[in-house]
Amino acid sequence: MEYRHYQIAMDGRNNIGRMVTTTKHNASTIQQELDWLQSILKARSAMNANPGNQVRDVLEIPAPEFNDPLGAYAHFVKKLSLTEAERFLLILAAVPHIKPQMLDMFMGKNQLTQQIFTEFGGMKGKNHNGFISTGETVLFILAGSNLEKRFQYLSLFDKNSRLFKEGHLQLSDTENDEPYLNGTLIINRDTLQEITSGTVRKPDFSANFPAQLLQTEMEWEDLVLNPHTEEELREIEIWLKHKDQLLHTWGMNKKLKPGFKALFYGPPGTGKTLTTTLLGKKLGLDVYRIDLSRIVSKYIGETEKNLAKIFDRAERKGWILFFDEADALFGKRTSVSDSHDRYANQEVSYLLQRIEEYDGLVILATNLKSNMDEAFMRRFQASVFFPMPQPEERKKLWQKGFPEKVELDKRINFQELAKSYELSGGSIVQVIQHSLLKALDKGSNQVMLGDLREGIRREYHKMGRTI
Incomplete structure (x- = not known):
């Protein structure tokens, strides 16, 4: 036992050592990329001071070659086979998060306007005092006043450009009457985390991300389902x-x-949520449950923004998106009698569009299929019914529900319980929990038949039924 504890301690130290080594190598790799960016900025500054010298392309300055497999940044660059122009975009977008003082050179003010020079683009954030690059900043650094090069590098912002298409970078939206290149250059948080730490932290449930990661200690073999559902x-x-x-x-x-x-679809407690969670676990995919109460907003346009936050982050990650009680938003669409109805239908239309475009699995759950909009139903590739379990399935649920460490009252007969009481899987779990807590409260590890029956009566009362 002592040797095992020693091994665990040594393994922990080795893991920490590997993390430190990896972080060290990655910091060195990113510093090389920052030095390259600094050389580009100096070259543009020199050319800007001498307007007659606009022939040289700043990207002729060679980017560093990465041969270190331990660097997360180098791995990312190689994985996507990024060109030098794409690498420039990536590191420029990351600079405000890594070394913001590098861009202070752009904060000098034009003496005539007392504002940042127009050709620099850029802006200040609400809380960030440093310079934040925009599309205009990118083109100024790469092209200066050379129109031919400016038009050439515009293609970097094309929606089919790799970093933008795959969601690693984006230009923020601007007002309709403003140039779109005034949008700020934003790096995706997951991408930033990947290139700096080598890992991507799973998002937490919050107002900014109203979706919850579903996890379970159960395995697929623990499921008890109707054969047709399986x-x-x-x-x-x-x-x-x-x-x-x-x-x-x-x-x-x-x-x-x-x-x-x-x-x-099917009655409550028949395994819709658990099945979704276990499907993701079986195939190694994260499952996120969308909280519709946090999604739907009384403010016009906010629902679409809340949904966009989830879909934008989920795309190309393989997440399974699970909408519970889906008829709250996806139910039969109302007739348009007022502005509220009109915007409610717009929200549904927007969500339909995002679901149509999503390249992963979307599961909607409802207790009543008849509540769902028929036009929307035609878009499903599968419609899976989760019926109330039959006696044989209920028997399996009773058998699998109790932990091995407890003893059962000899009068407990699973066959009889399954035949006598029509309960869903969720209700059976609640009855089992009730009986286990009763045993613990008595200081015993034996589950009594009377406690089971009391739990059953409680579940029947919830459903408005009597035994």
């Missing part, structure tokens, strides 16, 4: 495993929508 779930599992080959290797992306949409 068969329908198999289709979803097959799609998740083979979607890339289907869409891209076999070229079906020309004919099929990029993602998969499924409806889970």
Whole structure:
């Protein structure tokens, strides 16, 4: 036992040592990239001081070669096969988060206007006192006053440009009457975390990200489902495993929508949420439950913004998005009798659009299928019914529900419980919990039949039924 503890301690130290080594190497790699950016900025400054010398392309300054496999930044650059222009964009967007003082050179004021020089672009944040680059800043550094080069580098901001298409970078929106290149150059938080620490932290549930990561200690084998339900779930599992080959290797992306949409419907407690969670666990995919109460806003346009935060972050990550009680937002659309109805329908239309474009699995759950809008129903590739468990399934739920460490009253007969009481899986778990707490309160590890029956009566009372 002492040797095992020693090994665990040594493994922990080794892990810390590897993390320190990796961080050290990555810091060195990023410093090389910052030095390269500094050389580019100095070259542009020199050319700006001598307007007649606008021939040289600042990207002729060679970017550093990365041969260190321990650097997260180097790994990212190689993984995406970034060009020197794309690397310049990436490090420039990251600078305010890594070394903001590098851009102080752009904060000098024009003596005539007492503002930052127009050609520099850029802006100050609400709380950040340093310089934040815009699209205009990028073009000034790369092209100066050379129109030909300016038009050449405009392609960097094209929606099909790799860093923008894959969501690593974006230009913030501007007012309709302002040049779009005044939008600030923003690096995705996940991308920033990946290139600096080598890991991506899972987002926490918050007002800015109203979605919760679903996790469970249970395994797929612990599920007890109707055989027909299991068969329908198999289709979803097959799609998740083979979607890339289907869409891209076999070229079906020309004919099929990029993602998969499924409806889970059935009475409460029949396993819709647990099944979704275990499906993700089985296939190694994160599952996020969307909190519709936090999504839907009384303020016009806010619902779309809340939804965009989730979909923008989820795209290309393979997340399973789960909308519980989906009829709250996806129910039958109302007739347009006032402005509130009109905006409510706009919210649904926006969400339909984002779901259509999402390249992963979206699951909507509802207790009543009849509440769902028929036009929306036609968009589902699968509609999976979760019925109340039958006696044989209820017996399995009772058998699997108790921990091994407890003893059962000899009068407890699972076959009889399953046959006599029509309960959902969720209700059976509640009854089991009630009986276990009763045993613990008595200082015993034996579950009594009377406590089980009391728990059953409580569940029946919740449903407005009597035994």
